[in-house]
C-alpha cells in the first residue's frame with residue numbers, strides 16, 4: 001500500500017491528487033515511496049529549502065533534464081514547427097530548475113506494450129508538446145515538460161510498469177538490445193529475458209549508486225550485425241552458445257570499456273564466454289570495480305573506458321575476477337532463469353496464405369521492399385515504422401497501440417535508429433496493416449535507407465548543441481527524398497547520422513557519413529558548421545569508427561552529401577563498401593575534392609550561410625555557455641588556428657600512411673601551434689619554445705578558465721599538457737591514434753575558445 005506524504009498532499013494540484021489515488025496500489029511499493037520522496041524534495045525546492053545544484057542531481061536521476069528551447073521552434077522531420085509556450089522562465093543555456101525541461105522515459109530493450117504506449121501518448125499530450133521522441137538508446141523523451149507535473153507522470157508510468165529512475169545521472173542507463181531478438185535469423189538466442197533481468201537486478205542496486213559517470217549496457221543477439229551496438233557501450237553482451245561438459249550452454253561474449261563522445265573507444269573483450277548463471281554476478285563485479293576505482297572528480301575522465309584504457313584490459317580483468325571471487329552469493333543472480341520461458345512470444349494471428357491484394361500498388365511494394373523483413377519463423381514478418389527524426393505524435397501512438405493489439409498483441413520495440421519495430425506480423429495481414437498505418441501517415445518507405453537519418457536533439461532542445469542537428473537532418477531527408485527513386489542500390493543503404501556536438505548522441509562515429517556540430521568565426525560573425533566524419537562502421541555492432549575529414553559550413557552539407565555519393569557511385573570497385581572506398585581514396589584526396597565546399601562565402605554574397613537550418617536569425621553560439629573576455633583579439637589568432645588545423649590534418653595523413661610515430665609528433669606540434677595562436681591574440685612576439693608557450697597558455701587560458709569548455713571543462717586543455725609530458729615513442733598504436741584525435745579536438749577547442757572570447761568582447 002502506498003504511504004501518505006503529508007507535505008505533498010497539501011501542495012498537489014487537484015489532478016495530481018486524482019492520479020495519486022488512481023495509481024495507488026498499481027506499482028511496487030518501493031517505486032511509490034521513491035515518487036513520494038521525489039515529490040517532497042520538489043516541494044522543498046519550491047520553498048527554497050534545497051539548492052538548485054542538489055535538486056538537479058535528484059531530478060536528473062529521475063530522467064528530468066533541463067533543456068533549451070531558445071529558438072522556440074522544433075523540426076518535426078517534415079517542417080519547422082513553432083512551439084508556443086506561455087511561461088517566460090524558459091530561455092537559454094542555464095535553464096531554470098522550474099522551467100520546462102525534457103523527461104526521459106526508460107524503455108528497457110525498447111519493449112513497450114499497448115497499455116504503456118497509450119499512457120505515454122496521454123502524457124505527451126497532457127504535459128508535453130504532443131510528440132513522443134524515440135532516442136538512439138531506445139528511450140522515449142517528452143520535451144517541454146514542467147517539473148511540477150513530473151510526480152503525476154511518474155505515477156502514471158509506474159502504474160503500467162515503467163520507471164524513469166536512473167534514466168539520467170551517474171547511473172546505469174537504459175539497457176538496450178537488438179529490437180528484433182527472438183525473431184532474428186542470425187541470433188544465437190533471444191536476449192530479452194537477460195536484458196530484463198539485468199535491468200531489474202541493477203535498478204537502485206547499492207553497488208551502482210556511486211559511479212563517477214553514467215554507465216550504458218547493451219545486449220546483442222549476434223556478433224556480425226549492428227543492432228545491439230555492443231562495441232560503443234560501457235558494457236556489451238553478445239549472445240553465444242557453447243558446449244560445456246557435453247551440453248549446449250547459453251552464455252555471452254562479455255565486453256567492457258567502449259564509448260562514443262569526443263574520443264570514442266571500441267569495447268575490449270573481458271571474457272569470451274560468461275555462462276547465463278554467471279552473467280549478473282560478473283556484471284556486479286564490473287560495477288563494483290568501476291565504482292571503486294573509476295575517476296570521480298574529473299567528469300571528462302570518469303567513464304569506464306578511461307579506467308580500462310589506463311589499466312589495460314589484463315589488469316582490469318584480474319581486478320574484476322578477484323572482485324567476483326569475493327562476492328557474497330545472491331539468489332537473484334539465477335532466480336530469473338526459471339521463468340525465462342515467459343518471454344517467449346507467440347504469434348497473435350494464425351498464419352494465413354501470402355496476400356494477393358495490393359500487388360499493383362507501387363507505394364505498398366516500395367514499403368514492402370524497405371520496411372518489411374522476414375522473421376526466422378516462416379510466414380511472419382518484422383515491420384519497421386520509420387519515424388521522421390524519431391518523432392511520433394500522441395495520436396499516431398494511440399492508433400498504433402490499437403493496431404498492435406489487433407495484429408501483434410505483445411507489443412513493439414523501439415530501435416536505436418529512432419524507429420519502431422512491429423514483430424510477428426502474419427504475411428496475410430501485411431496489406432491491411434499497411435492500409436491502417438497509411439491512415440495515420442506511418443508508411444514512409446525509407447527504413448534502412450540513406451533517407452532514414454539519425455539525429456540527436458541538437459540545438460532544438462539540448463543545451464550543449466553547437467548546431468542544429470535536427471534542422472540539418474530534416475533538410476537532408478527532404479533533399480535526398482527527391483533523388484530516392486533514381487537512387488542506385490549502393491548509395492540507397494548508406495547510413496547518415498548527425499550529432500549537434502562532439503558528445504555524439506547521434507552516433508555519428510558509426511555511420512558511413514557522419515556529422516557533428518561545430519562553428520567557425522568569420523570576421524565578427526559565426527558560421528554554423530558540421531565536422532564531417534567518414535567511413536564509420538555500423539555492422540559488427542558498431543565495429544570501427546570514422547575519421548574526421550574537415551569542417552563543412554552547415555549550408556554546404558547537402559551538396560557535400562551529393563558529391564560524396566556521386567563520387568562513390570562513379571569510382572567504387574564492383575563490390576566495395578563505402579568505408580573501404582573512403583580508406584582507398586585517402587584523406588588528402590578527399591580533402592582536395594571537398595575543399596571548395598569548405599569555403600565560406602562572405603556575408604554580403606551569401607547571408608544564408610550565417611543562419612542555421614530551421615532558424616531565421618543570424619547564427620550565434622552565445623547561448624551554449626559563458627566564457628570570459630580575453631582582451632584584444634587580432635587576426636594573428638586566425639592565422640595560428642588555421643595553421644594548426646592544417647598541421648593536424650597532416651598528422652592524420654601520416655597516420656593513414658602508417659607513419660604513426662611521426663603522426664603523433666605532428667599532432668603534438670598542431671596543439672602547440674593552436675595554443676601559440678591564441679596567445680598571439682595579445683602577444684604577437686610569443687616565443688616558439690613549447691615550454692614557454694605552455695607556461696603562458698596555462699597562466700592566461702587555463703588558470704583563468706578561458707579555455708574551459710562550457711561542458712567538458714579542462715578536458716581539452718589537459719590533452720595538451722599530458723601529451724607534452726609523455727614520451728611519445730613509448731605509446732602503443734591505439735594510444736598514438738588517440739593522441740591524434742585528441743589533437744583534433746584540442747584545435748577544435750581552441751577555435752571555440754576564440755569564438756567565445758570574441759563574442760564576449
Ligand code: HEM
Pocket residue numbers: 065066067102135136137138139141213216232258259260261262303456457461462463464503504505506507
Ligand atoms: C539533454 C540533452 C543531452 C545531453 C546533455 C547529453 C549529454 C551527453 C554527453 C555529455 C555525452 C558524452 C558522454 C561521454 O563522453 O562521457 C553523451 C553521449 C551520448 N548520448 Fe547524450 N545527451 C543528451 C541527449 C541525448 C539523447 C536525447 C540521446 C538519445 C537517447 C543521447 C544518447 C547518447 C549517446 C548514444 C551517446 C554516446 C554513447 C556514449 O555514451 O558513449 N543523448 N550525451
Ligand code: SF4
Pocket residue numbers: 456457458459462463464465466469499500501502503504505506
Ligand atoms: S550530441 Fe551534443 S547536441 Fe546532440 S544531444 Fe548530445 S549533447 Fe546535445
